[in-house]
Amino acid sequence: MAIFGGELTSPFRHSELFASGRSSLRRIIEILGSTPRILIPNYVCPVVFNEFEKTHAQIQLYSVSNDFEIDLNGIDFEKFDCLYVVHYFGKLTNLPIGLPNNLLIIHDCVFLPSVDEAFHDSSNKQIGFNSFRKIFPCAEGSVLVSNFTYPQINDVIFNRQNEFSKHKMTGLRLKQRYIESKSHDIVLEHEYLDHLLLGEKIIDKSTEIETTTDGFALNVSKSLGKSIHGLIERLNRLEVVASYSQNRSFKPSFACFYPIQINSHAYDQIKKELVKESIYLPYFWPISDELKLKGLVEKTDHLFIPLAPENNKKNFFKC
Numbered sequence: 001m002a003i004f005g006g007e008l009t010s011p012f013r014h015s016e017l018f019a020s021g022r023s024s025l026r027r028i029i030e031i032l033g034s035t036p037r038i039l040i041p042n043y044v045c046p047v048v049f050n051e052f053e054k055t056h057a058q059i060q061l062y063s064v065s066n067d068f069e070i071d072l073n074g075i076d077f078e079k080f081d082c083l084y085v086v087h088y089f090g091k092l093t094n095l096p097i098g099l100p101n102n103l104l105i106i107h108d109c110v111f112l113p114s115v116d117e118a119f120h121d122s123s124n125k126q127i128g129f130n131s132f133r134k135i136f137p138c139a140e141g142s143v144l145v146s147n148f149t150y151p152q153i154n155d156v157i158f159n160r161q162n163e164f165s166k167h168k169m170t171g172l173r174l175k176q177r178y179i180e181s182k183s184h185d186i187v188l189e190h191e192y193l194d195h196l197l198l199g200e201k202i203i204d205k206s207t208e209i210e211t212t213t214d215g216f217a218l219n220v221s222k223s224l225g226k227s228i229h230g231l232i233e234r235l236n237r238l239e240v241v242a243s244y245s246q247n248r249s250f251k252p253s254f255a256c257f258y259p260i261q262i263n264s265h266a267y268d269q270i271k272k273e274l275v276k277e278s279i280y281l282p283y284f285w286p287i288s289d290e291l292k293l294k295g296l297v298e299k300t301d302h303l304f305i306p307l308a309p310e311n312n313k314k315n316f317f318k319c
Helices: 021-032 046-053 164-181 186-205 216-245 264-275 289-293
Strands: 014-018 037-041 058-064 082-086 104-108 126-129 142-146 260-263 314-317
Touching: 014 021, 021 046, 021 104, 021 126, 021 142, 037 046, 046 058, 164 186
Parallel strands: 037 058, 037 082, 082 104, 104 126
Antiparallel strands: 014 142, 126 142, 260 314
């Protein structure tokens, strides 16, 4: 018998909406409970370390190669509760087959528009989250998705709208005005930068699981439409960046990020040339001195090393 209706089915067992990837991560940590034993890649945002450290988690690092492939050889998975996997810059990370069934897989999909496509084809419990503000012209929003059910969130914990996105959204709108004016108004430039910086300071200070603002649905709806055109613009910028770096081998599943591998001694010159084209390349996740002192990064490789003129190792950028 034919099923009536043309609606698409939903593969999600459980999903929630939060203000940011950090809030989703805090929700996952709440689900895990105290002192989880977790495997984390050695190329990851320090925020991830900080959030897990608050729970006194037992952390062990595993290696990520210069093509973003992970190395889990020699790891005794029976000693761990969770495997934390980052899907770098829109490229799906391949996981080995035969992982223990009781190993929970956490998918960090902050560079992807959706989460479910990253789930592993196995019987493992899996949970993941993204971050709209990383991939869309949007100031807030993170979807958390799992293939299993878990207790509802405590209303006492989840009772606060975020504050950072108000300043972020103001900054994004002012930045658009600055770009459209083509006048290089230094006052307007400082104004949008100040709002963006204030929003970042607020989210850095936050320790709670926060929800989105009332205007989120409208903002994300507009952002989706703009992002279609934005992808074409990013492709054009990639051509410019590739002409300087001589490297364009990365093939993301979601064409929003294009990491470029370069020698750090060439960074300053490339940066100067790209600024002429109004292209600015931030480098990702230089490891902090704090994490070095804690001994959490003793196994790191060149992916973590920040740029320095005397450093001939390679680093990754987005455009």
